Structures are given as C-alpha cells and as structure tokens.
Amino acid sequence: MNNRIKVLRAERDWSQQVLADRLGVSRQAVNAIERRKHDPSLQLAFNIAAQFGHQIEDVFFPETQSNLEDG
Amino acid sequence: MKDSTPEKIFVKHFMTAMLVFLILIAVQTFTLELLNMPIWLQVMVTLLPVLPLIWAFFIFRVQYRALDEYMKALTGEAFLWIIGILCFSSFIYGMLAMKFAMPPVELALITPIVFAGHGLILRLLIWKDDE
Numbered sequence: 001m002n003n004r005i006k007v008l009r010a011e012r013d014w015s016q017q018v019l020a021d022r023l024g025v026s027r028q029a030v031n032a033i034e035r036r037k038h039d040p041s042l043q044l045a046f047n048i049a050a051q052f053g054h055q056i057e058d059v060f061f062p063e064t065q066s067n068l069e070d071g
Numbered sequence: 072m073k074d075s076t077p078e079k080i081f082v083k084h085f086m087t088a089m090l091v092f093l094i095l096i097a098v099q100t101f102t103l104e105l106l107n108m109p110i111w112l113q114v115m116v117t118l119l120p121v122l123p124l125i126w127a128f129f130i131f132r133v134q135y136r137a138l139d140e141y142m143k144a145l146t147g148e149a150f151l152w153i154i155g156i157l158c159f160s161s162f163i164y165g166m167l168a169m170k171f172a173m174p175p176v177e178l179a180l181i182t183p184i185v186f187a188g189h190g191l192i193l194r195l196l197i198w199k200d201d202e
Contacts, residue, residue, distance in 0.1 A: 029141035037200045038141045
C-alpha cells in the first residue's frame with residue numbers, strides 16, 4: 001500500500017518521532033509504514049490520516065493506483 | 072522503540088529479575104556447597120533461580136502486549152527465527168547423535184540463548200527495516 005506520509009510530514013515539518021509521538025507508536029513503525037515495509041491496520045491508518053487532517057484515501061492508496069499515476 | 076516510560080519500566084523490571092536470578096544462583100551454589108540438606112530441599116534450592124526467569128517471562132509478556140502493531144510483528148518474527156534456529160539445531164544435533172559420538176550439550180543454556188538470541192534478531196530486523 002502506497003502513501004503520502006513523507007510529503008505530508010515534510011509540509012508540517014514533523015520528524016518521524018513527532019508523528020510517532022502523536023500517534024502513540026514507535027518511530028520505527030512510522031518509518032516502516034512510510035517506506036511501505038509495513039501495512040498499517042485500518043485503525044492506525046485512520047489515525048494517521050486524522051493527524052494530517054485528511055481522509056484516509058488522501059493519505060493511503062493502492063500500489064496499482066500509484067503505478068497508474070506514475071505512468 | 073521509542074524511549075518511553077513503559078520502556079524504562081520494562082528495562083527496570085527485567086534487570087531486577089536478572090539481578091534476583093544472579094543472587095539466587097549465588098545462594099544456590101553456596102547453600103548446596105556449605106549446607107547438608109535433605110534431597111527434597113536440595114532440589115528446591117537448585118530450582119530457585121527458575122522463579123525470576125518465570126517472572127521475567129511475565130514482564131516480557133506485559134511489554135509485548137503494550138507494543139504497537141509493527142513492533143509486535145517484528146517481535147513475533149524474531150521469535151519465529153529463534154524457534155526455527157533452535158528446532159533445526161536440536162534436530163541436526165539429534166540426527167548426528169544417532170550416528171556419531173557427540174559432545175554433551177548443556178540444556179540450561181537454552182533459555183539464555185533464546186532470550187539473548189531473540190533480542191539480537193529483533194535488533195537486526197529493526198536495523199534491516201530502518202536502514
């Protein structure tokens with residue numbers, strides 16, 4: 001699952017640790033989600049989207065959608 | 072893992088359990104050497120150091136349940152690795168022991184190997200995902 005967490009973080013000048021603290025998870029969890037090494041649970045995905053003030057579909061999207069957009 | 076208060080509490084409790092373990096090992100050694108006790112009491116004293124290890128297990132369980140989903144997944148994978156290594160090693164040893172004279176293995180080393188091996192593998196998995 002692809003995501004825009006890195007971009008959204010950069011827009012707010014948040015480090016991974018800042019986002020992790022806001023979410024109540026480890027920095028490693030944020031890093032793994034950001035780098036697509038871990039797909040978050042639905043609850044965590046909703047929480048992440050809420051932290052950025054977005055809908056979940058604005059933050060997370062399937063790989064195929066990413067490929068289509070890239071193409 | 073972030074350096075949060077639950078993490079510090081876990082380390083404090085775990086280190087206390089390990090300290091109690093070391094003290095009981097000393098108590099066990101000196102008691103068995105110096106005192107003349109009945110067999111049942113010798114068995115009890117010999118097994119005393121197991122108690123803090125059981126305590127450490129429950130401390131770790133509390134810590135595991137407090138982890139976030141990603142760290143839970145990595146911790147589980149680390150256990151999978153260490154159990155796999157342990158199972159295959161013991162199986163290989165057993166197979167060889169059926170055909171060849173093998174050196175004896177100290178079974179009491181398995182628990183510390185699992186504890187330490189799990190911690191090491193977990194750090195490696197975190198490092199691999201983090202790099």
